[in-house]
Amino acid sequence: MSQGVQYDGITRRRFLTVAAAAVGGVIALTPRWSAAQDQKKEDATPEGSRSASQLTRWAFLSDTHIAGDPEDKYRGFYPYRNLQKAFTQIASDLPEGLVVTGDVARLTGQMEDYENFQKLLLPVVGRRPLYVALGNHDDRDHFLDVFESPAGRRPAVKGKHIVTVDAGPVRFILLDSLFATNVTMGLLGKAQRAWLQRYLPTCDDKPVILFFHHSLRDEDGDLQDLPRLFDIIKPVPRVKAIVYGHSHEYGFSDFEGIHLINLPAVGFNFGDDQPIGWVEARLGSEGGAFVLHALGGNQDQDGRAKELRWRS
Secondary structure, eight states, X not given: OOSOOEETTEEHHHHHHHHHHHHXXXXXXXXXXXXXXXXXXXXXXXXXOOOGGGOEEEEEEOOOOBOSSTTOOBTTBOHHHHHHHHHHHHHHTOOSEEEEESOOBSSSOOHHHHHHHHHHTTTTTTTSOEEEEOOTTOOHHHHHHHSSSOSSXXXXXXXXXXXXXXXXXXXXXXOOOBOSTTOOOBOOOHHHHHXXXXXXXXXXXXXXXXXXXXOOSSSTTSBTTHHHHHHHHTTOTTEEEEEEOSSOOOEEEEETTEEEEEOOOSSOXXXXXXXXXXXXXXXXXXXXXXXXXXXXXXXTTTTXXXXXXXXX
């Protein structure tokens, strides 16, 4: 790689170093709230969680599908342009951090896919951390090669990329449902499930939100060991929600009081009835509010908040 290529005044090598550091969780999670911002967000705040000191605001994204070619398109949508717009919106009112639930890459997780993703990080790099779960179109080795220090503490589960995040009033656990690159189905696997079962009792009483890529339906391309996962988390009241992508659909459901939050895709939708965009999440000890920021597709729900209360 040429060391002299410039990105807005930063050498390519320097940019990759800074970007990797940002994704590596080097940046502290520092709240930057103002009274005006809190008033502005009041309507999207769950009851019982009105205090800014008890809330954290995050950007949730999924299925960015960035290719090595910035002009790559599918169904008339340009994923590179969509993510560029999403990061610009997020940078204009910075949350505490960002989570992407997989399929960062377009199809087979090529190095140039992740390098283009890094370029798009410029509006937030060095300002807020980014945490990434891997999807079926990602390549675990290529991802880890490009992002040398993935964010958070990664427990030693062989062949899986796991991240835990203390996000103020809540705790995030990013699991790895990537079974094989460009193979649609997802699998957590026995070792990762066993790790989760051991880890959950060690957590404090903060609400726990699980993140991974694969959807929770009963289809061949979905998470294949979902029943085993439910067996683990159902009796653990601190687990409040699962956030996932894969289906390129936006929706909310629940299982035994555990909220199931299906993020829309950033790159493209599979049906005209679905939005393209990202979700702003405002989270507290009692619940969360989730606001859709639609970039394209069906924009009927753009700006609407879905409020959820955590199970007891």
